[in-house]
Amino acid sequence: MSVDNAPARRYRPPAPLGGRRRASCGGLLRRNTRAFAFLAPALIILGLFVVWPMISALRLSFTDASGFGREEWVGLENYATVFTDPDILNAVGNTLLYTVLFTPTAVIAALGLALLLNSPHMPFRSFFRTALFIPFVVSFAVAAFAWSYLIDPQVGLLNYWLGGLGIQMGNVLEDPTLAMPAVAFVAVWKLFGFYFVIFLAGLQDIPSSLYEAARVDGARAWSRLRHITLPLLSNTMAFVLIFAMIAALQAFDQIYVMTGGGPYGNTQTVVMEIYESGFRKLDIGFASALSYVLLIATLVLSLVQFLFFGRREKDLSS
Amino acid sequence: MSAATVSRKRPRTVRPGTVLAVIALVVVSAVVLLPIAIIVFTAFKPTAEVNAFPPSLLPDEWTLDNLKQITSELPFLRLIGNSFAFAGGVTAFALVFDSLAAYALARMDFTGRRVLLIAIIATLMIPFQATLIPLYQLVSDLGWVNTYAALIAPRAADAFGIFFLRQFFLALPRDIDAAARIDGASEFRIFRSVVLPNAMPALLTLGLFTFVNNWNDLLWPLVFTTDSEMGTITSGLTLLTGPGGIIPHGVMMAGSLIAILPLVVAFLLIQRRFIENIATTGLK
Numbered sequence: 001m002s003v004d005n006a007p008a009r010r011y012r013p014p015a016p017l018g019g020r021r022r023a024s025c026g027g028l029l030r031r032n033t034r035a036f037a038f039l040a041p042a043l044i045i046l047g048l049f050v051v052w053p054m055i056s057a058l059r060l061s062f063t064d065a066s067g068f069g070r071e072e073w074v075g076l077e078n079y080a081t082v083f084t085d086p087d088i089l090n091a092v093g094n095t096l097l098y099t100v101l102f103t104p105t106a107v108i109a110a111l112g113l114a115l116l117l118n119s120p121h122m123p124f125r126s127f128f129r130t131a132l133f134i135p136f137v138v139s140f141a142v143a144a145f146a147w148s149y150l151i152d153p154q155v156g157l158l159n160y161w162l163g164g165l166g167i168q169m170g171n172v173l174e175d176p177t178l179a180m181p182a183v184a185f186v187a188v189w190k191l192f193g194f195y196f197v198i199f200l201a202g203l204q205d206i207p208s209s210l211y212e213a214a215r216v217d218g219a220r221a222w223s224r225l226r227h228i229t230l231p232l233l234s235n236t237m238a239f240v241l242i243f244a245m246i247a248a249l250q251a252f253d254q255i256y257v258m259t260g261g262g263p264y265g266n267t268q269t270v271v272m273e274i275y276e277s278g279f280r281k282l283d284i285g286f287a288s289a290l291s292y293v294l295l296i297a298t299l300v301l302s303l304v305q306f307l308f309f310g311r312r313e314k315d316l317s318s
Numbered sequence: 319m320s321a322a323t324v325s326r327k328r329p330r331t332v333r334p335g336t337v338l339a340v341i342a343l344v345v346v347s348a349v350v351l352l353p354i355a356i357i358v359f360t361a362f363k364p365t366a367e368v369n370a371f372p373p374s375l376l377p378d379e380w381t382l383d384n385l386k387q388i389t390s391e392l393p394f395l396r397l398i399g400n401s402f403a404f405a406g407g408v409t410a411f412a413l414v415f416d417s418l419a420a421y422a423l424a425r426m427d428f429t430g431r432r433v434l435l436i437a438i439i440a441t442l443m444i445p446f447q448a449t450l451i452p453l454y455q456l457v458s459d460l461g462w463v464n465t466y467a468a469l470i471a472p473r474a475a476d477a478f479g480i481f482f483l484r485q486f487f488l489a490l491p492r493d494i495d496a497a498a499r500i501d502g503a504s505e506f507r508i509f510r511s512v513v514l515p516n517a518m519p520a521l522l523t524l525g526l527f528t529f530v531n532n533w534n535d536l537l538w539p540l541v542f543t544t545d546s547e548m549g550t551i552t553s554g555l556t557l558l559t560g561p562g563g564i565i566p567h568g569v570m571m572a573g574s575l576i577a578i579l580p581l582v583v584a585f586l587l588i589q590r591r592f593i594e595n596i597a598t599t600g601l602k
Contacts, residue, residue, distance in 0.1 A: 028429070031426070031427060031428055032428045032429050034426070034428075034505055035422045035426045035427075035428035035431075036422075036428070038418045038419060038421055038422035038426065038505075038506075038509070039418070039419045039422045039423075039434070041414075041415040041418060041419075041474075041475060042415045042416060042418065042419035042475035042480060043419070045415060045471070045472070045474045045475035046438070046441055046475055046476075046477065048456075048472075049453060049456070049471070049472035049473075050441045050444060050449065050472075050477070051441065052452070052456070053449035053450075053451075053452035053453040053456060054444055054448070054449050054452075056449075056452035056455070056456075057448065057449055057451060057452045060451065060452060067455075113343070113346065116339050116342070116343060117343070121336065122336070122339065122340070122343075123336070123340055124340070124343075128343050128347055130586070130589050131347040131350060131351055132346070132347065132350055133585075133589070134350070134351070134354065134582065134585070135350060135353075135354075136530075137530050137534075137578070137581040137582060137584075137585045138353075138354070138534070138578050138581070138582075139533070139534030139535075139536065139552050139577065139578070140534065140536060141534070141536050141552050141553075141555060141556050141577075142357070142534075142552070142555070142574040142577055142578055143353060145357075145555070145559070145570050145571070145574050146353035146354075146356055146357050146571070146574060147353055149356060149360065149567050149570070149571065150352065150353060150356055152567075154369075154371070155368070155369055155370070155371060155373050155567070156373065157356060157373045157374070157375060158352070160371075160372050160373050189350065189353070193350075221335075246445070249445075250445050250447055252447070252536070252537055253536040253537065256536065256556070257536075257556055257559060271447045271537070274447060274448075274450065274451075275450075275537065275540075275541075278450065278451045278454075279451075279454075279541065284451055284455075287451050288451055288452070291447065291448040291449070291450070291451065292448065294445060294447065294448050295444060295445065295448035295449075298443060298444070298445050298448070299443050299444075302442075302443035303443075
């Protein structure tokens with residue numbers, strides 16, 4: 001099932017029968033036509049709805065487009081606003097804070113639980129695996145309703161229970177310092193199960209013979225973790241980290257529901273600014289410039305990921 | 319199967335580490351499942367209990383009032399129907415178009431294959447939020463705002479699905495289609511009756527993944543539908559919480575329960591295969 005059992009053959013076409021296939025130019029043309037018939041529907045959709053809007057957004061980002069009337073070319077003015085407007089800088093700062101709160105928490109929780117649940121001796125293993133993955137199928141919006149109710153200052157069950165333990169949380173979503181950790185926590189809850197499953201898969205790729213050898217050498221659990229598991233998991237780790245960071249850069253749903261960007265703009269994120277400037281204020285040129293900044297940030301992260309991923313594929317096939 | 323016999327002998331020597339791990343897992347699972355529990359139980363609580371202090375998890379008295387009320391607050395059946403049409407439509411189209419393209423990329427030989435593959439992977443990196451505005455303009459120029467076409471067509475194929483299925487198709491042994499080829503079967507025939515049946519686990523995983531993500535998406539229906547009759551259950555519920563839309567927690571939880579029920583049930587039915595397939599196919 002894994003990619004590594006056909007390393008040398010993977011980029012080669014099916015073996016020609018009797019060798020007559022690669023002969024003529026007509027054959028090549030026929031093969032290309034046939035392949036593009038398979039590809040056409042997907043390419044049309046991607047071209048029209050992904051590539052074209054991307055090019056279009058780039059053009060709009062240099063204009064003062066507002067949805068009405070003529071749009072004027074304004075050069076880099078929108079980009080200058082992105083990097084100077086205090087509201088946008090606030091949203092960028094918030095998005096980075098959210099990323100810093102969300103990413104390590106989600107990744108460490110996922111890794112720790114995957115390590116615990118990778119052992120075949122763990123009782124109730126499949127129950128725990130299922131339970132931990134369930135939040136992933138719950139929408140951010142519903143997660144936001146449920147958590148908002150749980151931490152409601154008047155009738156919230158979690159607030160009440162924690163109060164019993166002597167922890168007073170107060171009105172978390174109205175609290176300028178606690179609101180961001182709260183919305184980031186909801187994202188951890190929703191997404192860590194997905195990273196957990198990817199870590200489990202990575203752990204299963206580590207040959208058990210390595211652990212047996214280490215056990216024979218008398219290596220303790222901690223040193224097995226440090227010297228075998230973590231180094232061999234580094235590619236999976238890189239993949240999950242970057243995946244999580246990209247998800248964090250796009251934070252919108254649960255914040256829109258829980259705080260609407262408040263209190264005092266303290267949970268306003270970049271995507272919320274894109275939504276508001278593009279669809280509420282109809283400042284389309286500016287929203288496009290902000291979109292492009294997000295796009296480039298994501299591309300840079302994805303390229304890093306792709307380099308790791310590419311290296312991993314090479315490792316597998318060599 | 320020596321591993322199985324070893325594991326059967328193991329529990330006799332329960333180590334303290336295992337006990338601690340199980341306790342930790344029980345605590346974490348309880349926290350993880352608490353929001354699900356609060357949704358289920360609050361949905362059946364009478365309003366007086368929902369707003370009572372001290373709050374409790376379980377209802378003393380079970381009621382269907384919340385479920386009745388949510389259907390009068392929203393065109394509820396319509397929204398559920400829209401969610402099924404949107405998520406189901408996207409999933410159906412994307413599975414067909416993605417698998418066709420993935421088949422060509424994985425198992426056919428044509429000019430420019432590598433370049434095309436790289437281009438598709440590049441579009442994988444574009445967050446949809448970044449192209450939302452021109453996409454909206456395009457959809458609106460086509461006259462599609464507030465239609466299923468607007469919700470479905472832009473997602474009828476996606477780079478992630480193509481890449482995911484390509485990885486799976488590559489890993490299928492080459493010789494499975496040899497017999498069909500000798501019989502002179504067409505490429506499409508081989509795709510449909512040899513490769514696709516062997517790719518069911520991957521299709522199931524990608525299908526559930528696509529369905530869940532679209533069912534749950536908030537920004538997409540918020541942007542492409544302005545008519546509340548055309549929203550999805552996910553976007554419809556948020557209308558109730560916005561400014562001036564404060565409705566009782568019990569009713570919100572009843573709505574949430576209905577919104578998550580189809581996905582949780584679908585997931586529980588195929589969960590083992592789903593988790594394993596994410597683990598074993600190209601996703602990592």
